[in-house]
Amino acid sequence: MTNDDLVLQTILPVSHDLGGFKVHRTLPNRERTMVGPFIFFDQMGPALMAAGQGIDVRPHPHINLSTVTYLFAGAIGHRDSVGSDIVIEPGAVNLMTAGSGIVHSERSPGEERAKGPELFGIQTWLALPEAVEEIDPAFEHVPRADLPVLEGAGARSRIIMGSLWGATAPTTTYAQTIYADIELDPGGSVPIDDSADERALYLVEGDAALDGMKLEPTILYVVRPGTRATLRSAGGARAMLCGGEAFATPRHVWWNFVSSSRDRINQAKHDWKAGRFAKVPGDEQESIPIPEVPKTVSYP
Known part of the structure; x- marks a missing residue:
């Protein structure tokens, strides 16, 4: 099987x-939106900040999407x-569903800030199906212990969302979704089946190959539909597998807003400027x- 048989697209990151x-962003991209x-895939870090420093993402709005935060x-x-x-810690999931509109902030906790915080993880956004784009906003925290982990062949795969390898995560999904954190020992391997319409692999660190095709870190590899392959590592690796059902209608992205309607995004712009979004209790002084x-x- 050639590399073209395995991979439909290779998406390079834009780094900020x-x-x-640093943040390495592979979605959305000129070559592919979803x-x-x-519809959004960011690697945050790895970074070790000085004592007293930290991240301070001030309150900001979202509509018509879910954000998924997962830390290493x-x-x-x-x-x-x-x-x-x-407070989210490694191996747990924060799922925030914006629906009709939500505002949130993300900051380093005080105890982390005092000692010099680490930051290393993946934040993704998932577009909502049209029928539920305007549902009530909601938040869900799934502890590390509640996410299934499958082990074998030198691999440990934590299922973050959806069903993979015969196990299902308890995390809420609104469309058919697969999402997993895969750790490979030296010589380890894991099958990448064809259980979803669209799939992508992202090598976070280490070395890995998909049926002999070498993967490079911080690049998103969109696997060709219907392809079955095996992800292997010679020296050890960590990779993310994501995907799910193909959306029949396009989604538009502008800043923190995602929607099937450009008019809805324009309305959200006006609402944020006019102060019509709800406030974040305990973090109301900045935005x-x-x-x-x-x-x-x-x-x-």
Whole structure:
């Protein structure tokens, strides 16, 4: 099987230095907006910040999407306008469903900030199906212990969302979704089956190959539909598998807003400027102003 038989697209990241840490973004991209419901894919870090520093993502809005935060190292304090206030740690999942509109902030917890916080993880956005784009906003925290982990052949695979390898995560899904954190020991392997319409692999660190095709870190490899293959590592690796059902209608992205309707995004812009979104209890003094030219957009 050739590389073209295995991989439909190879998406290179756009990297941003956010002061103290880097973000590598592969979705959305000029070549492709979505893989299944996944419409945004960011790797945060790895970074080790100095004592007293930390991340401070001020309150900002979202609509018509779900955000999924998953950490390998460090901790992030999450607050939102539905009243959630929780610290996420490695191996757990924060699922925030914006629906008709939500505001949240993400900051390094005080104890982490004091010692010099680590930051290493993946944040993704999932577009919502049209029928539920405007559902009530909600938040869900799934502890590490509640996510199934499958072990064998030198691999440990934690299922973050959906069903894979005969096990199902308890995390809420609105469209058919697969999402897993795969750790491979030296010589380890894991099958990548064809259980979803669209799938992509992302090598976080280490070395790995898909049926002999070498993968490079921070690149998103969109696997050709219907292809079955095996992910292997000679020296050890960590990779993410994501995907799900193909959406029949396109989604538009502008800044933190995702929707099937450009008019809905324009309305959200006006609402944020006018202060019509709800506030974040306990984090009401600051907010991120709407940008003139956002870094996150769909194409064209």
